[in-house]
Amino acid sequence: MFSPLIEDLIRALRCLPGVGPKSAQRMAMYLLEKDRDAAGLLAHSLQQAVEKVGRCGRCRTLTEQVVCALCNNTRRDHSLLCVVETPADVLAIEQAGNYHGLYFVLHGHLSPIDGVGPADLGLDLLGERLGERENGGIVELIIATNPTVEGEATAQFIAERARTKGVAVSRIAHGVPIGGELEYIDGGTLAHAFNSRTVL
Amino acid sequence: MFSPLIEDLIRALRCLPGVGPKSAQRMAMYLLEKDRDAAGLLAHSLQQAVEKVGRCGRCRTLTEQVVCALCNNTRRDHSLLCVVETPADVLAIEQAGNYHGLYFVLHGHLSPIDGVGPADLGLDLLGERLGERENGGIVELIIATNPTVEGEATAQFIAERARTKGVAVSRIAHGVPIGGELEYIDGGTLAHAFNSRTVL
Numbered sequence: 273m274f275s276p277l278i279e280d281l282i283r284a285l286r287c288l289p290g291v292g293p294k295s296a297q298r299m300a301m302y303l304l305e306k307d308r309d310a311a312g313l314l315a316h317s318l319q320q321a322v323e324k325v326g327r328c329g330r331c332r333t334l335t336e337q338v339v340c341a342l343c344n345n346t347r348r349d350h351s352l353l354c355v356v357e358t359p360a361d362v363l364a365i366e367q368a369g370n371y372h373g374l375y376f377v378l379h380g381h382l383s384p385i386d387g388v389g390p391a392d393l394g395l396d397l398l399g400e401r402l403g404e405r406e407n408g409g410i411v412e413l414i415i416a417t418n419p420t421v422e423g424e425a426t427a428q429f430i431a432e433r434a435r436t437k438g439v440a441v442s443r444i445a446h447g448v449p450i451g452g453e454l455e456y457i458d459g460g461t462l463a464h465a466f467n468s469r470t471v472l
Numbered sequence: 473m474f475s476p477l478i479e480d481l482i483r484a485l486r487c488l489p490g491v492g493p494k495s496a497q498r499m500a501m502y503l504l505e506k507d508r509d510a511a512g513l514l515a516h517s518l519q520q521a522v523e524k525v526g527r528c529g530r531c532r533t534l535t536e537q538v539v540c541a542l543c544n545n546t547r548r549d550h551s552l553l554c555v556v557e558t559p560a561d562v563l564a565i566e567q568a569g570n571y572h573g574l575y576f577v578l579h580g581h582l583s584p585i586d587g588v589g590p591a592d593l594g595l596d597l598l599g600e601r602l603g604e605r606e607n608g609g610i611v612e613l614i615i616a617t618n619p620t621v622e623g624e625a626t627a628q629f630i631a632e633r634a635r636t637k638g639v640a641v642s643r644i645a646h647g648v649p650i651g652g653e654l655e656y657i658d659g660g661t662l663a664h665a666f667n668s669r670t671v672l
């Protein structure tokens with residue numbers, strides 16, 4: 273090729289999820305031909321984020337602060353704690369916009385085969401949170417791990433621990449998505465929707 | 473949101489072509505949760521490319537070298553010169569793999585409305601190239617500007633100038649769909665277009 277540095281850039285862009293060789297090439301050419309300011313800004317943002325973003329000391333979500341803005345927000349309901357697998361789940365729930373409690377991020381799920389145990393998911397820290405009694409402490413733990421085998425096992429494990437702390441535990445509902453059409457829903461989801469039916 | 477630096481990163485990623493808000497969010501989360509090495513490498517590659525990549529002194533393609541590897545490659549046919557609009561077009565033609573001459577990159581096309589004239593496209597430099605007589609000089613100029621109104625006008629303009637220098641001029645064949653852009657065409661079509669070029 274005509275430039276080793278451009279080859280390096282294309283290779284580096286391919287590490288982004290959903291970016292194949294053609295997209296990476298188009299991105300590199302666009303940045304170098306049309307918008308070098310954007311390229312410089314992206315380099316700076318990446319470097320800053322990699323260097324400074326760690327985990328919130330209370331909820332373990334990604335943040336550059338010691339305690340994140342969600343945990344520090346006094347207008348949120350500090351009696352509700354929602355357990356999710358990833359920071360991306362926090363973003364998705366925040367964008368839905370109807371939950372106003374706090375979060376706890378596991379960064380994964382229990383997976384004995386991969387050597388992922390309770391300590392890796394921060395369950396000691398979660399236990400401490402559930403034991404706190406200032407301002408009434410946490411009244412309800414809402415478990416929003418993914419509806420996979422591992423996510424369900426993790427939910428059960430956490431639920432048992434939370435019950436011993438005297439905290440109410442719930443699981444978000446799984447079933448046919450609102451606006452979804454029955455004929456396009458996978459069999460597993462449909463089976464679950466039937467088994468979890470509620471009385472009208 | 474829970475981290476201003478992550479917000480900055482998502483905003484910066486949205487400047488990439490084809491990346492919407494959801495993809496940018498997914499990319500940021502992936503890089504920070506799963507592959508910080510890739511993020512650091514991408515930051516470095518971007519910064520290096522922005523800082524060091526300029527234009528080849530002979531063909532004007534993007535390169536960090538004074539004269540690019542294509543122009544310096546003695547195994548290529550230095551009697552053939554292919555004129556393209558963008559460095560992305562060079563990449564596309566190289567990937568098609570059946571052209572072995574040299575290139576000249578315009579970085580655009582004639583566009584009086586936008587104030588883009590011959591000087592902006594490096595046509596003085598192109599004129600010099602066509603006037604060189606070492607090792608037989610350039611025998612054929614292959615014009616591969618896009619088959620758009622502006623690309624055709626640019627092709628005609630360059631063809632007239634080249635003829636005054638006594639250089640044979642050809643245009644790649646219209647296997648390339650009218651209104652399409654070179655960098656998105658598959659290699660087979662491009663190869664056909666080169667093989668079917670007609671004398672202007």
Ligand SMILES: [Zn+2]
Pocket residue numbers: 328329330331332333339340341342343344
């Ligand atoms: Zn937090």
Ligand SMILES: [Zn+2]
Pocket residue numbers: 528529530531532533539540541542543544
């Ligand atoms: Zn060159």
